[in-house]
Amino acid sequence: MLEMIMLGSGSRGNACLVKNEDTMILIDAGFSGAEIRRRMQLENLEPDDLEACLITHEHGDHIRGASILSKRHKVHLLMHPATRQASRKKFNGSERMKHFEMKEVLELGSLRVTSVPTLHDSASSTGFLIESGDASLGYLTDLGAVTEDNFLMLRNVDFLVMEANHDRDMLWNGPYPPHLKARVDSRVGHLSNTDSAEFIALLAELGKLNGVMLAHLSEKNNDSELALATVRKRLKRKIQIFVAGQDQPSKPIEVEQK
Numbered sequence: 001m002l003e004m005i006m007l008g009s010g011s012r013g014n015a016c017l018v019k020n021e022d023t024m025i026l027i028d029a030g031f032s033g034a035e036i037r038r039r040m041q042l043e044n045l046e047p048d049d050l051e052a053c054l055i056t057h058e059h060g061d062h063i064r065g066a067s068i069l070s071k072r073h074k075v076h077l078l079m080h081p082a083t084r085q086a087s088r089k090k091f092n093g094s095e096r097m098k099h100f101e102m103k104e105v106l107e108l109g110s111l112r113v114t115s116v117p118t119l120h121d122s123a124s125s126t127g128f129l130i131e132s133g134d135a136s137l138g139y140l141t142d143l144g145a146v147t148e149d150n151f152l153m154l155r156n157v158d159f160l161v162m163e164a165n166h167d168r169d170m171l172w173n174g175p176y177p178p179h180l181k182a183r184v185d186s187r188v189g190h191l192s193n194t195d196s197a198e199f200i201a202l203l204a205e206l207g208k209l210n211g212v213m214l215a216h217l218s219e220k221n222n223d224s225e226l227a228l229a230t231v232r233k234r235l236k237r238k239i240q241i242f243v244a245g246q247d248q249p250s251k252p253i254e255v256e257q258k
């Protein structure tokens with residue numbers, strides 16, 4: 001049984017647990033080590049039991065607690081070499097590190113993880129395809145646009161964690177300075193609700209998608225009801241939709257297969 005728990009998602013920190021019966025991994029460590037442990041313990045889980053922590057990219061909201069997690073709980077950090085290079089000041093060399101190349105398939109315990117390159121303004125940026133037996137989960141946050149390659153790699157997932165960062169009208173009428181609005185809205189920024197809805201609808205029509213969690217919602221430029229409504233309106237068939245919170249972990253969500 002493949003299962004996920006979003007520990008929290010947004011510009012103040014990201015961390016997502018994915019597990020099956022015998023392997024548990026973390027995607028990103030964007031909260032302090034103590035906060036990651038606190039949120040895991042709410043579900044009676046311990047960081048010591050993590051098989052690995054995958055890092056999507058070097059921005060602080062994805063990497064903040066990575067060093068301490070590795071040192072205190074002996075967790076292997078897995079990242080692209082360019083991410084390692086760009087974040088070298090955040091590590092002192094005593095962490096347990098492993099590298100992966102884009103599209104490399106990693107066997108982590110009984111989970112199979114494939115890295116998926118995404119468009120974002122960082123040294124390297126990664127999404128993931130995670131498989132347990134024939135159940136699969138896709139993870140795509142921090143991307144300005146979805147590529148054909150993203151579609152080809154994730155088209156058959158059962159569950160998708162997908163960025164729905166902003167509503168474009170809220171962004172452009174909102175409080176950000178112009179250069180930041182342009183950055184967020186660019187092809188290497190963050191994904192809008194409508195672009196997110198488009199990709200989710202595509203997978204729901206052509207693939208096996210059964211459920212989705214909208215993630216990395218902007219607190220200034222989005223609203224969870226609006227994000228949810230935008231995605232629902234675009235879908236031609238009903239699938240389960242969850243919205244990730246910044247301050248509260250989600251309940252455990254089982255990846256169901258059609």
Ligand SMILES: [Zn+2]
Pocket residue numbers: 010011014059061062142216
């Ligand atoms: Zn981020």
Ligand SMILES: [Zn+2]
Pocket residue numbers: 057059120122142
């Ligand atoms: Zn980022």
